[in-house]
Amino acid sequence: MTSPLRIGIAGLGTVGAGTVAVLREHATELAVRAGRPLELTAVSARDRSKDRGIDVSGLTWHEDAAALATDPNVDVVAELIGGADGVAKSLTEAALAAGKHVVTANKALIAHHGTALARAAESNGVSLAYEAAVAGGIPIIKALREGLAANRVERLYGILNGTCNYILTNMAQSGREFADVLAEAQELGYAETDPSFDIDGVDTAHKLAILASVAFGTEVDFDGVHVEGIRHVSPVDIEFARELGYGIKLLGVAARTADGIEQRVHPCMVPENAPINHVNGVFNGIEVAGDFVDTTIYEGRGAGAGPTASAVVADIIDIARGNAVATFAVPADQLKPAETVAMDRHRGPYYVRLMVVDKPGVFAGIATSLGDNNVSMESVLQRGRAPGAPVPVVMTVHDSQEADMLRTLDAIAKLDAVVEAPRMIRIETFE
């Protein structure tokens, strides 16, 4: 066990450079912890002449990342290129087929192809490790796959996208509009020039699909995730939420229900005192409830060179130590089909905001719309009165089925006195 574990890194962007930094700065300690030296032998990136602050002398430089898969001096390929398909996928497949371990930070790849790649890894007797793909520096994959392995996981809730959490936190603190805060986040580098991947919930959905697979022993089912982003979250809803004792967070939720497994990403109202409501700014947080362990919570930075490299190198250390666990906690050929429940069968409490012109009979119309669809009101709040002008009316309703809620909102939207499309936000009670 004293022969070095030889590492080839594909992709020398932020995370790749961070991984090189960890391996070099902590080489001595890592060798002691891993029981053998972790030796960086090869790298691949697009432009060799670019200055990345990394000394690549002594390393094999592959112009083509695919060459890492056949490099005889590489035992582990760290795939840090990104993207669900293309080079990342072909490199991963080739490396696994060649009997090399693969460590990746690529959530899109695992969300879309995780089950097939896990089968490939396991049939070749190598590891496919992806701690860095979900929640950056938080060792949540290890926690689910090993630390909580004695439990039947019932539910998990994640703040999995730092950009969204930064925007929502900032909106809550400043009272500003979504578009303003997004523009500022882009200037500060907390949001991409094209932010849709983050703010429309896709990135969260990738991570959620991975977590659900590990938690429930099911095939990765990204297509089964119901996805809504945060574009429609408005300061007025944040303010009403606060009055009602809630914060608003973009959560990924995976839960066992009587009908199957729910996987959903959308803005949620969460109780002010819920631990996850205190996860702010660019931090990520995950709450996991298991049948014996009850509730556990994990928080940390979800992105960035250091945290992500920390996870990449943790996976490499596992491989060096000879520790192998089935990719998604149970062997890939024993993963169950996902059987994701359609969103219209979701049940839970809801918040609804209407803009209403105060006329006689308007509340009767709303009440009828609710009653006709099996939805029962918990509370209602009307703010101010301006004769003839629309005012917000805010309701919370008891546990209802999503399909009934959607019919209710359709009916309410047709009322004469209701002048804007009703806004609905699901409430999470963590029960």
Next chain:
Amino acid sequence: MTSPLRIGIAGLGTVGAGTVAVLREHATELAVRAGRPLELTAVSARDRSKDRGIDVSGLTWHEDAAALATDPNVDVVAELIGGADGVAKSLTEAALAAGKHVVTANKALIAHHGTALARAAESNGVSLAYEAAVAGGIPIIKALREGLAANRVERLYGILNGTCNYILTNMAQSGREFADVLAEAQELGYAETDPSFDIDGVDTAHKLAILASVAFGTEVDFDGVHVEGIRHVSPVDIEFARELGYGIKLLGVAARTADGIEQRVHPCMVPENAPINHVNGVFNGIEVAGDFVDTTIYEGRGAGAGPTASAVVADIIDIARGNAVATFAVPADQLKPAETVAMDRHRGPYYVRLMVVDKPGVFAGIATSLGDNNVSMESVLQRGRAPGAPVPVVMTVHDSQEADMLRTLDAIAKLDAVVEAPRMIRIETFE
């Protein structure tokens, strides 16, 4: 790898019975996850006739726990007896010597004898696993030893004793005195009849010593932990803390300093917004800062049958999977001596409360005491005025050395106008 892993449990108290429940209720899933059946073959407890709600038919019953160490049908001994010495220690030593893995929930045993037991385990090629010994269901040992293994850990802070956290949370919410809340906690079963082990900080210190060893790669040094409990925390200090923007928590803190490693357990004032300040009631929480990962946080139940059994069985699954990591993250024979720094060299900000009879010159005397000892005041707050009667005066001081603070408090205590022993609480800024 399809032969069962055979388990013998020593001690059928709450945790032992919980472990049996997990192994039986989840037998099918656990076999899939572990790659082989986890088979309970033998148990040992004091009184065979006692009804524990467990069917022991088909199990070998050992009157003497020591017999588990030589039972040929046991691969793993789960030591759930407790106590730093006595049967727990001799059984653990004998089992390791016999080439059996040991899983334990016994923090006192590991805190006092961890280094020697780790050497015994490693020289015999077996695991000594103790996830259940620290923070119950929170997989913090795994997080430190594996998930964060790429990092140099700089500091960790833990709320590690649910009894203390329950009492402090309740005091903060109700404004009641320590003795009242303790009595109630005893009635509710959250505190022992003899509560000193918990409320005097010893239990927290056991766990802290273990965490520090894993985090820093040092020999377990329980004797090096500075320990203070919560008996002196008073409602008036909780109220002043709140005014100043702090909560009061009993923390175990382990940190690298320029002089060596600090290990200390004492009540702390923590910023109201610090994540650890939101860990309430019987929950435990640990904040770990590593050089690459930055800050990560872990929360969950720190005790109880289910959470503790969850950790015991997670360790058993690791063993069944064939995954072995050095007991304290680095091989026991490479652990560094602890070199714990004496508490009088601690540096940090402090809160001080004096009860002062308002006389001319009193503030001059206080100021002189501070100045003479290199302590500089940050803020001062005097509440009310009652001519001739003592009133509280509260100060915070900038980063100071503990030895200087103690001299300052001695000098202040000697002032005529100061009518009670000054109360000091250390402030943690998490920076």
